[in-house]
Amino acid sequence: MKVKLFSIIVVYILLCLFSLPVNAQNDNSSDKGIKLGGYLQTDNRLCLEGDNEFSWQEYRLGLKAEAKPLEKARFYSEVWLRSWGFPNVQNISDLKDKNMVSTWNLDLREAYVDFYSFLLDNLDIRIGRQRIAWGTGDKFNPTDNLNPYDLEDIWDFGRHLGSDGFKMSYYPGDFTFTVVYIPLFTPSVLPRGNWASALSPPMELPHGLTLGTLTDTIDLPQKNLKEGSTIGIRVSKNIFDFDFSLSYVHARDQLPLANKITFIPTEKHEEVDIKSQLIYPRMNIAGIDLAGAIGSIGIWAEAALFFPEKIKMITDLSSLVMGIHESVALDNKPYIKYVIGMDYTFKNGIYLNVQYLHGFIHERGAANLEDYFMFGLEWKLLDNKLKITPIAGGIEIKEFKDIKNNYAIIYSPMITYYPFDNAEITFGLRLIDGKDTTSFGRVKDYDELFFSLKYNF
């Protein structure tokens, strides 16, 4: 951690130092110096259930640096410096550790260099830690499988980690060809706290047994090119005023999958500890997306056909004298996730965005894909000083034949006030109701009120 922090600080100091002479030499051209910018964002959330404890506290300083030392080269980086979470003090010695009293972390989100018209006039390359956002859907993108998910804050859905890799874009005529190579696998960040249960189904135990402790081991892919690398190719073109893309990604599932579970009896009667082993299966994903307009309505669609690796599940009940069972954790039958969406701005300025999504990020296999209807309605008032979002959220439906017992509703109204340039204050609610059979229904008891402030500089 210290080494990482030190490296980032050194890079920033070097950049700042390098920017000085460049600026001095080019008084008339601010384009060639380093441009620094960023924002300060606070985010506080209060749980509406129980003792109304704070469920989230984040103070983030986002720092961005950009430089164009040459016409055909550009550097960009973004770092988050955050005070995040709550004091983690349990004894007096913890009080002597500042990081336990006030937790903080540093996150290098992106740091890359662009070379434009590299070797060929129509060829651009980008090297370094980068976000490669594929797909036309609004935050829900089944074809966006290159960067790992950053699900730390589930309410900031659509956030991904940057990946250390190489991107090459070639522009012959009206076509755009993109090739991406990411040498090493990085796992996704899972949601914190209560939200972890939303993405993992509850553990089913043999009849009569209760769970003691649950431990797990993750087998990361080997750190070599064959096992750890991700490759993606994409071709895009505008046809009949619609933007079309075809893509193919050879990657690993972004979320871990259990392939072995071992039951170990404890000293207590009918109680077992469980050890699970998880892996990241290989996936080949063919994608298609489009965006355009029908009349004055904006539309988009995106579909990804997943070809998963077959993964066996071993359930070791031998300690309970029930043998070792083998089943299928993930079948190699292809399955499709897709999203269809539209947006429209009414005459009075109200903006409507609606999406239908088949298959959420953690769902695998044709039989396990659920349906989601996502919607948002915004209204800007008072010379854009106020943005009201009275309707925002979604409906999850696990089983259409029995909706009554297989639904969840997410509702998150909010108001954003822009008191002056670069400043915004947001206040809102996050309410969830539904059945425990659904992903969001499992977190229905964590409704919250939130307040955030952001200032850009």
Add this chain to the structure above:
Amino acid sequence: MNDKIYFQIIKEDTKMKKITLSIFLMLGIIMSLPQDLPAEKQLTALQILEKVDDVINAPKDQDLKIKLILVDKNGKEKIREMSMLQKGSDKRMVKFLSPANQKGIAFLSLPNDIMYLYLPAFKKVRRIASHVKNTKFAGTDFTYEDIEAIRYLEKYNPELMKKENDSYILQLKPKKEVKTDYSKLVIWIRADNFYPFKIEYYNKNRTLYKIMLREKIEKVNGYWISKESEMEDLKAKHKTKMCIVNVKFDSGILEKQFSKRYLNR
């Protein structure tokens, strides 16, 4: 005697020639006058608008640095800075340089109502449909439609309302196939250079709701340009002043710069 008669005949003949020549000359002058006057009167609305299109789109390309001053009904001002590139009359790229929360937002308008928006926060170029055309661009009084590159004649049918001493007034009604939120425009055009200096925008209810005034109309490198303009939203009582800080014409901007490839550079 014969000589006298001969010289007299010659004299008279010369005189006749002079008279005939003078008559033809006068006739020529007289005929030339009525030919010139009707030509000016006969300049049709179509011809005037065509000249307007030619004047405002005369440069092969334009590279502008623009300062926007947003003035609300209480007189409070907000400043925005942007760069604008235009190629011909149908390709335009606008990028925000400030304030910080809008820096990097880029808008690309291409023929056939194809528009793209780059929002740095999402790291993605997004296709936007024509429903946004009537919405305000980044809080200014200009809509997305207003900041598109335009040839009026392609979108509007003109009608000459009035010819004043130094200007023409045209009424422009959108063609049937054109998607726009304006029911009509009334446009004032300078007669000497065909540069439009005032535009009234009427909404679908045929109510006047925006007025644009163009001032400081100057010739730069042989091309006419308004260095200061102001768009006023009459209902919101909100104004956006647009000042051209820097202008370059015909600097050789490449066709490929008007593509998604260049939106996030």
